[in-house]
Amino acid sequence: xxxxxxxxxxxxxxxxxxxxxxxxxxxxxxxxxxxxxxxxxxxxxxxxxxxxxxxxxxxxxxxxxxxxxxxxxxxxxxxxxxxxxxxxxxxxxxxxxxxxxxxxxxxxxxxxxxxxxxxxxxxxxxxxxxxxxxxxxxxxxxxxxxxxxxxxxxxxxxxxxxxxxxxxxxxxxxxxxxxxxxxxxxxxxxxxxxxxxxxxxxxxxxxxxxxxxxxxxxxxxxxxxxxxxxxxxxxxxxxxxxxxxxxxxxxxxxxxxxxxxxxxxxxxxxxxxxxxxxxxxxxxxxxxxxxxx
Amino acid sequence: xxxxxxxxxxxxxxxxxxxxxxxxxxxxxxxxxxxxxxxxxxxxxxxxxxxxxxxxxxxxxxxxxxxxxxxxxxxxxxxxxxxxxxxxxxxxxxxxxxxxxxxxxxxxxxxxxxxxxxxxxxxxxxxxxxxxxxxxxxxxxxxxxxxxxxxxxxxxxxxxxxxxxxxxxxxxxxxxxxxxxxxxxxxxxxxxxxxxxxxxxxxxxxxxxxxxxxxxxxxxxxxxxxxxxxxxxxxxxxxxxxxxxxxxxxxxxxxxxxxxxxxxxxxxxxxxxxxxxxxx
Numbered sequence: 001x002x003x004x005x006x007x008x009x010x011x012x013x014x015x016x017x018x019x020x021x022x023x024x025x026x027x028x029x030x031x032x033x034x035x036x037x038x039x040x041x042x043x044x045x046x047x048x049x050x051x052x053x054x055x056x057x058x059x060x061x062x063x064x065x066x067x068x069x070x071x072x073x074x075x076x077x078x079x080x081x082x083x084x085x086x087x088x089x090x091x092x093x094x095x096x097x098x099x100x101x102x103x104x105x106x107x108x109x110x111x112x113x114x115x116x117x118x119x120x121x122x123x124x125x126x127x128x129x130x131x132x133x134x135x136x137x138x139x140x141x142x143x144x145x146x147x148x149x150x151x152x153x154x155x156x157x158x159x160x161x162x163x164x165x166x167x168x169x170x171x172x173x174x175x176x177x178x179x180x181x182x183x184x185x186x187x188x189x190x191x192x193x194x195x196x197x198x199x200x201x202x203x204x205x206x207x208x209x210x211x212x213x214x215x216x217x218x219x220x221x222x223x224x225x226x227x228x229x230x231x232x233x234x235x236x237x238x239x240x241x242x243x244x245x246x247x248x249x250x251x252x253x254x255x256x257x258x259x260x261x262x263x264x265x266x267x268x269x270x271x272x273x274x275x276x277x278x279x280x281x282x283x284x285x286x287x288x289x290x291x292x293x
Numbered sequence: 294x295x296x297x298x299x300x301x302x303x304x305x306x307x308x309x310x311x312x313x314x315x316x317x318x319x320x321x322x323x324x325x326x327x328x329x330x331x332x333x334x335x336x337x338x339x340x341x342x343x344x345x346x347x348x349x350x351x352x353x354x355x356x357x358x359x360x361x362x363x364x365x366x367x368x369x370x371x372x373x374x375x376x377x378x379x380x381x382x383x384x385x386x387x388x389x390x391x392x393x394x395x396x397x398x399x400x401x402x403x404x405x406x407x408x409x410x411x412x413x414x415x416x417x418x419x420x421x422x423x424x425x426x427x428x429x430x431x432x433x434x435x436x437x438x439x440x441x442x443x444x445x446x447x448x449x450x451x452x453x454x455x456x457x458x459x460x461x462x463x464x465x466x467x468x469x470x471x472x473x474x475x476x477x478x479x480x481x482x483x484x485x486x487x488x489x490x491x492x493x494x495x496x497x498x499x500x501x502x503x504x505x506x507x508x509x510x511x512x513x514x515x516x517x518x519x520x521x522x523x524x525x526x527x528x529x530x531x532x533x534x535x536x537x538x539x540x541x542x543x544x545x546x547x548x549x550x551x552x553x554x555x556x557x558x559x560x561x562x563x564x565x566x567x568x569x570x571x572x573x
Contacts, residue, residue: 012394018381030418108313116500118518279409
């Protein structure tokens with residue numbers, strides 16, 4: 001191989017290095033490392049990591065806290081993703097037909113998504129203030145008893161969910177507005193000629209055509225919900241009595257509060273596994289059932 | 294018929310006005326609460342607008358904690374990350390779309406794999422890696438550990454796929470290097486994607502909390518979210534100085550709302566592109 005040919009083959013690799021080096025260093029290596037750590041017992045301090053095989057995973061399966069966190073995670077995902085998608089779609093459908101000045105509504109509804117979660121969660125913790133907070137004041141006006149939004153295990157998850165939904169519902173709406181604009185109007189007219197009513201048109205034409213957007217929002221939102229940390233940290237810190245402790249929060253606490261690196265790593269691997277499963281699933285579904293045009 | 298339509302539009306306006314007011318109300322509540330005295334804020338029922346707006350609360354909150362420093366840190370770190378991501382995403386995407394090499398499939402696969410891994414799951418080992426590299430508690434650590442984003446690479450790759458390869462060949466025929474072709478021929482025509490990358494990355498990094506908080510202990514290195522959170526919890530502020538806390542939240546949020554208002558078209562267009570970059 002001549003020198004110039006060899007250099008020609010090297011150049012593309014050089015172009016990838018500025019991205020690949022940090023990627024390997026801060027993503028790939030840590031991922032392999034946490035996989036290894038999940039088979040060890042370690043407390044951060046001692047120089048030795050003891051290899052314990054599958055013990056961490058077995059302990060996890062016997063740990064009631066793990067099942068509680070799993071349950072909270074499922075509730076958190078369902079409770080944030082479904083409302084965001086349904087409300088986002090509903091708002092987009094209402095806005096889709098020409099409406100003068102709808103840009104202003106779009107900007108207002110979208111704005112929470114841009115703001116720092118920590119700052120808006122602090123604002124919400126003031127709204128949730130038990131005695132004179134806005135939320136309980138409004139309930140009082142309506143003649144309803146006050147709610148322990150962040151202190152009552154029955155309500156804390158709902159309190160955190162409301163903030164989460166508030167933050168991303170406008171974002172989902174914009175996605176659906178774009179998707180609805182791309183539904184060809186001749187298809188809708190053809191359906192109308194075939195005698196389809198508004199509901200049938202929506203179910204048979206619109207909904208299938210926007211299914212790639214639905215799938216995309218679904219996956220992105222679930223992966224986001226699995227990783228939600230900021231609002232939980234500000235509002236409840238996983239409490240009261242674990243009612244808002246998700247798998248991610250459990251991972252954080254066992255790693256950085258109780259220094260059980262082995263346990264934390266096995267929880268991390270469960271999270272990685274769930275995300276990869278979802279991603280592979282979504283790739284398969286989008287190949288098979290979504291409609292492109 | 295027309296009057297029915299007009300009635301429909303009117304009710305839709307009414308509906309969206311109510312929704313928009315509800316959605317924006319937390320921001321309004323934040324500002325009015327920031328203007329109240331400690332006495333007035335505990336009054337029941339609460340007043341919708343303070344009797345005597347206390348604008349000095351903003352200055353008081355600003356001086357109570359080093360917010361200028363926090364915000365400076367956030368802006369500096371976010372800007373540095375944006376610049377690095379523009380360079381490395383551009384180069385990576387160029388290699389993936391307009392260059393041929395043997396490891397291309399492998400690299401593309403590895404990046405796709407990164408797309409599936411939740412970044413928060415690798416925070417613990419990431420922390421250990423940073424500590425091995427002596428990058429904890431440093432600007433270098435804050436910047437370098439976030440300097441590559443799979444999302445950014447996908448976004449730019451998607452834009453570069455639309456660029457005809459003939460353009461690259463023409464550039465090569467003129468004797469231009471790949472660097473020149475990338476930054477003077479291709480980047481100008483895909484600049485809207487770069488603008489989206491820059492804005493979304495800046496917002497994400499300015500708002501970033503969890504990871505920067507883990508890897509910095511030095512209060513002088515805190516980003517604005519972490520700084521605001523410690524002002525909220527420590528400093529005797531927890532629940533005692535709500536007006537000051539609301540004032541601090543307001544000036545943390547304000548720059549972002551401003552950026553959003555100035556660049557709303559680009560930011561909302563990002564929706565088009567993110568949806569696209571996922572399909573590709």
